[in-house]
Amino acid sequence: MKKWEISRRTLLRGAGAVMALPLLEQMLPSISRAQAMGAPPPRRIVAFYVPCGIHMADFTPSSTGSSYTLSKTLTPLGPYKAKFNVLTGLANLPARPDGPGDHASGTGAFLTNAHPFKTEGTDIRNGISMDQVAANQLRAYTRFPSLELGTDGGGTTGNCDSGYSCAYARNISWTGPQTPMPKETNPALVFDRLFGAESGIDTAAQIAKRKKYKQSIIDFVREDAQALDKKLGATDRKKMDEYLTSVRELELRIQAIDEGPQCTPGNAPGAPTDIREKTRAMLDMLALAFQCDQTRVATFMLGNAGSNRVYDFLGLTDGHHTYSHHQNDPANFAALQKIDQWEIEQLAYLFGKLDAIKEPDGTALDNSLIFFSSEIEDGNAHRHTNLPIILGGSAGGAIATGRHVKYTNNPSVGQLFISMLNAVGVPTQAFGEATSPLPNL
């Protein structure tokens, strides 16, 4: 039997919300202090998830190297062709489920390159995600370690896909094996979280006192947790570890309380329900967070695992998931191509927003690495090989862009993640199933 359980109410909010602390957050002034502290120039990581795979025949460029021609589906990326790579032939084999459940399992493993444990209960187990490895280091420079954004909500408990927990189907960011980071799906709330705390100007003495108060609370609860830890078995100690990590994160944010904000966030967005407006609003928030250097790590889910969204504005009448089981029917291929190209348009929109942010050593697009992919390759076959991958940006020139690189023998996305992490200044030897970086990048 389990030693103890978190309350059902907490579970319903998602395990990652254990440390939702409105009182404390409201009292934290916004900060932006990277350059002021002589920190390295900002390097950033984004993961951009789309569900149900990609119709590869229209996605994969027919030639490779730097003089390749964009495929039909990739045409919206034309203006940025020199600033990204198309990578084909990579695999995420740990994502293969036990039995059916490719969508949830592929989504759970999307950034972890680990094998999600099949359960619909609370005993979820996955790996840490690539973005959170980056956040663990890059958080030192910003107010928020990372942002988790998406378009479709839903809780993280219960069965979402053939016995796989909704935690896997609805989250790609994992701070630890048992802790998915629930995503925010309302752009107005993202804005509030990023900028809502700006209020008035405090004196240095007031700020110092507030820091002292907050630190005293941190000390109190850490003492509680440490005393409790001694009475627990192995499983619960892991839970307590995660609690203590969250406490430490809060402590770092308290210590980072500093002067006021250094950018003008503008007006808060509304709460659009149309998927087109909502997606744009979310990507605007992502770009704004980077522009104001509120965080350097972000993930975005354009739908949950196996989404069956009906793209009526593209003239389509069936759901995305239904089309993705295409049976090699040309009519389904045509529908999928339309959806894929629309998804790529959204990626192009993000590229455009970031490329418009000028920084001392290039644009925010140049200084980022944006990993675009899906939980599977082909929606009919549910393959976890030859994943559709676009790698946007160059992390300040660390990666040569403008190429289509085709890999053979199924190298792991874990290798790509190792390369990405090193490129943004997070030294990494091993990740997921991989122990070496990706060659020819």
Next chain:
Amino acid sequence: MRVCDPAEIGEAACARQILTRFTRRAWRRPATDAEIDRLMSFLTLAHDSGDGFDVGMKLALEAVLLSPHFIYRVETDPDPQSETPHRLNDYELASRLSYFLWSSMPDDELLDLADQDALHDPATLAAQVDRMLADPKAQALVDNFAGQWLATRAVETVEPNKTLFPGFEDALKTDIQAETNLFFKEFLETERPVRDMLDANFTYLSDRLAAHYGLPQVGSQTMTRVTLDPSSHRGGLLRQASFLAITSHPNRTSPVKRGKWVLEKLLCKEPPPPPPGVNNTVNTDVLTGTLREKLEEHRSNPSCAGCHALMDPIGFGFENYDAVGRYRTMDGDYPVDATGTLPDGETFSGPGELAQILKSDPHLSACVAKNMLVYALGRGDSPKDLCAIQKIAADFDARGGTFRDLIHVITESEPFTQRRGEALAIGGNP
């Protein structure tokens, strides 16, 4: 939460009173004197920093709510590494009860009984369960247990093809969800055996939902209890649109999903997953013939037949209901054939006869019991629970088979009233 006036009895005495009461609720047990002393130090800190009573109290209350004792439901063992079961203390038992039945913290009455170490007395425990079920907070069982077991929450995310099924809007979804929730609630609150959920002759309808079903208006958009005529083609859980819609594809029904749902949710006999590489969709555009004919491959292909012989016949029994739960006699150009033969050779014609077969299935009680035990404990079942589940199911049947019987049996059971530690895994973390 104004329990005292610091101006009258002194700041320290008043703070101590407030914190003692507040921690008892927030931590669901009394705080120790040492814990209260540590919280009192926030008042000293505020005072020494030039702030008053209110600031100090606010810091202390923040600390209470940030503490792991608030955020987690803490249950400890005398020896964390011993797998010998032991009885929960009464505060732990009070929390299990209140999160099971109310999805919330224990109230004063439960905590008072725990103070007296009286809650675990069987008669007291049973009386408390009855009291809690009568409380409006027990609605949480409907929202959360029925929402998960019967998946009524999933109705919110059903998205049928708008061209084929115009009018399937949010207001209708809300009513469809409410129908099953109210139906479940009536079983929870009355002495009807749980088995009768399969063929009950009543339901709850609004005008909107009645129109969707093609039934007479009820005269209100408020959900209203209706006795169903045998000719209504309704009656029982499995002829409600919630089940029928959540198990359908956006453009058509799925006998496979419906059969799988019944096996999984009502009989706990979920078939194993399809073998790797299997093509698991039906192309409804290219093939001709009825859905039944298209699915025939399931039974002609030996690697599929084992499981689909279980799922498909049950699903075909509901083919008189389309992907949004409307009654029909034609599927496209073909008349509906709602007959079936189950693997044991038993035959049925239509959902009414199928419901009778399911109602008398001996696995039904154990499956309902397992689902509710899992909910009550907040953890998945393990092989170690098998004996306990069998005993709970037998007692549940013997006492009369109502939800109230089941809840009593579970709250008296060993898995609910006891816990044990966890042996150290070899090579695991210390």
